[in-house]
Amino acid sequence: MSHEEILADRLREAGYPAEEVKRAVGGVVAIAGLVTLQDGTELFAKTLLGPDRDVFPVESTGLSELRTLGGANTPDVLCASPRLLVLEKMQPRRDDEQFWEKLAHMLAALHMSTVSDRFGWHRDGWLGRLRQDNTWETDGHAFFGERRILRWLPEPLVEAAFDREERQALERLCAALPELVPPQPPCLTHGDLWQENIVATSDGAPVLIDPAVSYNWPEVDLSMLWCSPRPAAAERFFAAYQEIAPLQEGWEERMPLLHLRELLSTIAHDDDDWGAAEAVRKIITPFRRSGASPGKPHSLPEADS
Structure with missing residues (x-):
């Protein structure tokens, strides 16, 4: 099973029916991708292979505290479990x-x-x-x-x-x-x-x-x-x-x-x-x-x- 298929399966298990998953590049730890749901909604998601760990719940908490305590812009977290993290889709930055x-x-x-x-x-x-x-x-x-x-x-x-x-x-x-x-x-x-x-x-x-x-x-x-x-x-x-x-x-x-x-x-x-x-x-x-x-x-x- 490809990494895209693994991510799509875990999205469906969590209630996010994925129509398409385009694998994201740049990360070295998680399997990440840009996701289009069956209703056309676009999201960002990632998962980990191997045993379940609390990586994504910790990441979700960190994003929340950066926003609520420090006023930083962070993506909305839609799902954070040991197997899956789903975030609102962001855009590439403009380097000026x-x-x-x-x-x-x-x-x-x-x-x-x-x-x-x-x-x-x-x-x-x-x-x-x-x-x-x-x-x-x-x-x-x-x-x-x-x-x-x-x-x-x-x-x-x-x-x-x-x-x-x-x-x-x-x-x-x-x-x-x-x-x-x-x-x-x-x-x-x-x-x-x-x-x-x-x-x-x-x-x-x-x-x-x-x-x-x-x-x-x-x-x-x-x-x-x-x-x-x-x-x-x-x-x-x-x-x-x-x-x-x-x-x-x-x-x-x-x-x-x-x-x-x-x-x-x-x-x-x-x-x-x-x-x-x-x-x-x-x-x-x-x-x-x-x-x-x-x-x-x-x-x-x-x-x-």
């Missing part, structure tokens, strides 16, 4: 400066309106196929170090990618986080904000999809956009964001460090065909024992914009 400026204003408003005193979330989530530990924590450096970086070291593919010295360098980097990241309060973050998770409404307004939400440093969301491939017009995003929510000095240099979680996740998901492991090695270079100078503050490699 006006779109990215609107996105910056929306994200800045989300971050500024959801400031909290704790890092984490009320339930664990998912990043791709793997669990995201959202246990509450009041110390942001401990939260990011333990639950966003070191959490990946036991994953088999990450263990295979790095030797003992490199893993120790990652541990030293986490211990040095208070020197590297200035204190900042947590806020509700999307958590997986690369360009493929940004679409649009029919009138061109930005919409967020596929979140991995938690209360975290706002710069973590920015790091995904900064360090992932993006169109030239997206440069307007960073200036527009700071017009509403100014960032602390040195934010550009912190972007690769905060992107470490995504790099390690990429390796853990067996998607390291574009150099994620080498990018990690570059970031941890100052924390290798052979290059460390006792008593000298750590510094990070220059950020690539």
Whole structure:
């Protein structure tokens, strides 16, 4: 049975008689597609192979909180079960400066309106196929170090990618986080904000999809956009964001460090065909024992914009 047939069967089981399913491209975890029902209604749906998990209920809750707590645009959720997620159909985004400026204003408003005193979330989530530990924590450096970086070291593919010295360098980097990241309060973050998770409404307004939400440093969301491939017009995003929510000095240099979680996740998901492991090695270079100078503050490699 093809993936399109599997998705169509699960839609019918849930009461959505699918006339046509066109498989969507870009995702690496779910079987996703644009669906036309027998009455002509168009929807977006996705399903997972393997045992039932709570991926879609968690995603649905994340979308709801981004909208209700932070005012972000998210798709209406029509069905969310362990086997199926059905959303209203969105449109491809328009990559011009006006779109990215609107996105910056929306994200800045989300971050500024959801400031909290704790890092984490009320339930664990998912990043791709793997669990995201959202246990509450009041110390942001401990939260990011333990639950966003070191959490990946036991994953088999990450263990295979790095030797003992490199893993120790990652541990030293986490211990040095208070020197590297200035204190900042947590806020509700999307958590997986690369360009493929940004679409649009029919009138061109930005919409967020596929979140991995938690209360975290706002710069973590920015790091995904900064360090992932993006169109030239997206440069307007960073200036527009700071017009509403100014960032602390040195934010550009912190972007690769905060992107470490995504790099390690990429390796853990067996998607390291574009150099994620080498990018990690570059970031941890100052924390290798052979290059460390006792008593000298750590510094990070220059950020690539």
